Amino acid sequence: MAKITKLIIQKKVLSKNDEIAANIRERLAKQKILALNLVSSPGSGKTSLLEKTLAEMGRDMRLAVIVGDVQTENDAARLRKAGGKRVEAITTDGACHLDAAMVEKALAKMNIADADVLFIENVGNLVCPSSYDLGEDMKVVLMSTAEGDDKPLKYPAMFRRSSVLVINKTDLLGQSDFDIEHAEKNARNINPDLRIFRMSCRTGEGLPEWYAWLKETSGSKKNS
């Protein structure tokens, strides 16, 4: 009984979320801002990727970031230190994901009218954030070579709903049983359309390709 009521309420919450997300998407479409929702386990390197991107691409492009965390604003502080000029923190206070209402509230505090890209760094969690549309153009899922190469099979929803996969920490390859070919094969079994980047935020491998993709994808949105 409680279970059925719970499901009905969940459905209502999700449909309300989708409504707000649709508004955000419409607004960002008008402003021609590319919105990327970064999702992963805790510690896969979402913040590191954004640090590098802000430092390297912040000169050429106008980049805004909304950064979600269960507690602390550590990540927001790191991103400001890396050169982020428009960084808004959301502390979910225990909640396991960002939702569209949180993003809407954060956007109201930001001046992003002329931004090229809005990054939304989600809470570190490979399950729950997959269910919440935030109005983004696409989800970018990260996994690191220090995790298992079967993660796409074990957390399929997140990989199915993402458009881009970043396999981070390639500098650690060979130090564990992680097989990158196997990881990519598993990911493509779940989602054949994934654009995959092999990356090391530490050594810089794969970052030029990521920057080029970002520029091109933002350009397509500007011309849409």
Add this chain to the structure above:
Amino acid sequence: MAKITKLIIQKKVLSKNDEIAANIRERLAKQKILALNLVSSPGSGKTSLLEKTLAEMGRDMRLAVIVGDVQTENDAARLRKAGGKRVEAITTDGACHLDAAMVEKALAKMNIADADVLFIENVGNLVCPSSYDLGEDMKVVLMSTAEGDDKPLKYPAMFRRSSVLVINKTDLLGQSDFDIEHAEKNARNINPDLRIFRMSCRTGEGLPEWYAWLKETSGSKKNS
């Protein structure tokens, strides 16, 4: 409105969960079985730690495992291959945590009356499983040196509700900015009573201490 109803339902679900968990705890107390709930991000090494433990301690002790995953029974297969004789898999089919009802159902299929230890490997998620009591004696939280050393601050509920912290993958120390002293300090700030193990399931560092602790803690339960 929907939010308030959602909170009431969540509270009901949690209180029903706590009731089932209390029954499980009572049963395991009578059987003098030590129950450990292993929690962590995906890829921190819960399954690796259990593989090692089953292979090394499975001769001396009777070990049972309930292993939860969002999809696949990959982990259960790994544990059986490592020598696990009583391994029961729970596939949550999308749910982001195990709950007590799932554990109760799994226990009904297992013969564990004479077991010394029951391990429950939770879904890889550093947020949601912290709210669900499974009837365990204690939670064992893992983090790996490939994650950030600020994880205890960013996911405090899990570290506060755990009795043991395993810092895994010490073989990768020095290859990232992870500072193990800092990680331990962060963890103790959240929970001063944490028993901490530094470990590498790859090199074996810290495993003897873990085995000794397991034997001693199981012994205490037997004599309780």
